[in-house]
Amino acid sequence: MRNNIIHVDIDAFYASVEELDNPSLIGKPMCVGGLSDRSIITTANYEARKYGIHSAMPVFMAKQLCSDLIIMPMRRSLYVEKSKEVFKIISKYSSTIEKVSIDESYLDISKNKHKPVDMIYAMKEDIKKNTGLTVSVGLSYNKFLAKLASDWNKPNGLMIITKSDIPDILKPLDINNVHGLGQKSQQKLRALGINTIEELLALPEDFLVEMFGKMGSEIYQRIRGIDNRKVEPNRVRKSMAVERTFLDTNDADLLREYIKNYATELSKDLSEKNLGFYTITLKLKNSNFKTTTHSKTFPHVIRTFDEIYEISLKIFDEQYTGEKLRLAGISASNLTDLNYEQLSF
Incomplete structure (x- = not known):
């Protein structure tokens, strides 16, 4: 069975872009996130991760773990542009690319005539030379194993999982x-x-x-190495969502800050793809793992941060009963292409 599936993950993406823009941050524990103590960490660089700091952690907790932590405000437009640079390079190495998020993708390289490992090293060098960023790559014969492999030797890693490795290589993993x-x-x-x-x-x-x-x-x-999902470059998105798991809390102000961050991220994702939507859903999961969803559908297209945040906050204030939560999220469904909307208008 040939290893034709690649998973590419940009290392500590937001933090790495900030280091590129300000080299004095290199080697220092740094995170991207909100500046208030009630905000959350979006991305931590590898120096910060040594202290146990990770994404979705409240800022006040991160500061307790590392008093010298530098926190940079999120600059989504900068990250979007840098992501475009990376994906433009990646597209030179395969015509079958499934973009999973702003910083990761799957590639099907079955039609590539070069040896997979040679191609991967060429791609990694190309990305580093032209963007300054490093990527970690997993190579295997299906998507599950490729993604697992890309996380194996971070940062700037390459890991190959072959059919003969299964299941022994998986057995010790959590x-x-x-x-x-x-x-x-x-x-x-x-x-x-x-x-x-x-x-x-x-x-x-x-x-x-x-x-x-x-x-x-x-x-x-x-877990037996079977995953028949294909790399789908033209997936039709039925919905877009942003959600995070965090430490159990019933601090309503902190939860509202989470919702504000999610609304920001979701609005940027929609804007990047020029999409609007008609239905918004707030998802809440309490400390007992009970999940509730609350949706509202509108006759007009929703598209801006202000609209998403205002509606989500209103739903939250109407539905939240004070219990401890471990997850919150916002999703947009009934998506519509704004290019088409404008053309129709």
């Missing part, structure tokens, strides 16, 4: 490495003493299906 196993699912498995993929491999498929429904079969197959 179950949090399995795409499709969320926090609630992991909690169920850990309650049974299942903490590693090796322990997960011992469970029969029907048992996993009973626990997780259809996803149980997908998990059973993935």
Whole structure:
């Protein structure tokens, strides 16, 4: 089975762009995020990660872990432009690219005539030379393993997972490495003493299906190296969402700050693709893992940060009852292409 699937992940993207713009930040613990203590960390550079700082962590907690932490305000337009530079280079190496987010993508290189490893090193060097950024790359024969591999040797890494490596290479890994196993699912498995993929491999498929429904079969197959998802360059987006898991809190002001950050990110994602939408949904998950969603549909197109933030905040204030939450998110659905809207008008 040939290794034709690549996952490319730009290393500590927002933080790396800030270091490029201001080299004096290099070697110092630095994060991108909100400037108030109630804000959250969006991206931490590798120096900051040594202190245990990570994305979605409240700023006040990050400062407790590292008193010298430098926090840079988020400059989304700068990151979007830098992302375009990277993806323009990536597109030289494959015509089949699935952009997953502003800083990661899958490539199908089955039509590439060069040796995969030679191609990857050429691409990495090309990106570094022309953008100043480094990328970590995973190469394998399916998407699950390629993504897993890209996270293996960060930063600026390359990892190859072949058919002969499976399942032995996966056995020591924690179950949090399995795409499709969320926090609630992991909690169920850990309650049974299942903490590693090796322990997960011992469970029969029907048992996993009973626990997780259809996803149980997908998990059973993935940990055995089976993932039939294709790289889809022209996926039709039905919705766009921003959500994060954070430490349990019932601090309403902090939760409102999270929502403001999500509204900012979502509005930028929509703007980048020139999309609007008609339905907005606020998702909340409490400390007992109970998830609730609250949606509103409008007769007119929603497109701006102000609209998204105002509507999301109103839904939150109407629905929040004061319990501790561990996740919040905003999604936009019933998407519409604004180019088409303007043409129709």
